[in-house]
Amino acid sequence: MFAFSKEAEEKIEKILKKYPEERKRSALLPLLTLVQRQERHVNPDAMREIGRRLDLSPAYVQSVCSFYTMYSSKPVGKYLILFCVNISCQLNGCDVLLAHTAKKLNIEIGGTTNDMKFSLHREECLAACSGGPMMRINDTFYENLTAAKIDQILDSLD
Ligand code: FES
Structure with missing residues (x-):
């Protein structure tokens, strides 16, 4: 119950x-x-x-x-990363950055780290197209991403 x-x-x-x-x-x-x-x-x-x-x-x-993709049937990590892969973000290089993020976390896209800290999912447009490439982590949007910026963001999360 x-x-x-x-x-x-x-x-x-x-x-x-x-x-x-x-x-x-x-x-x-x-x-x-x-x-x-x-x-x-x-x-x-x-x-x-x-x-x-x-x-x-x-x-x-x-x-x-x-x-709705914001609901999950399986437990996700403390930080749920929704990485936009729609057209504006794609034109600005999201595929490379998504692969970079998966490699940094050592997980497949759609997966969760063993310590249940991070889950990484592809997401459709999150309506922040002018700031692409972008990702949402829980309730926070991160825009104009670069590999260095992603590293900095992920390293800053407890
Ligand atoms: S295409 Fe990425 S936020 Fe709209």
Whole structure:
């Protein structure tokens, strides 16, 4: 059985107040985000619990959850790196930098370091095209990347 943390419960209370009872399904993405942050993934128990609270079937919750790349079915690292590989970033060399990042972390793209510190995923456009190549690490955007800048960023994270 899945349990939200006390902090998450307080946030849920505030989130649900934003929506009328008949529209509480609109809280689905915020609740999935809370689970992703708490557990670093969203498992079937959590989907059932969200469905119970929002009067949604687990299948519906799962269908929404699996659509968005920011939710993961398997635990991700403390730092989830989403590396944009869309057109603007690609024209500015993201492929080389993504490969550099994977090599530095010694993982495959899509993988997680053994110490569960970093996960590295390809991502579609993150709407920071003028700053490409770019990556998002958890909630922070890093733009105009170079190999040296990536090294510096990754080395600075505890
Ligand atoms: S193409 Fe990379 S942020 Fe838009």
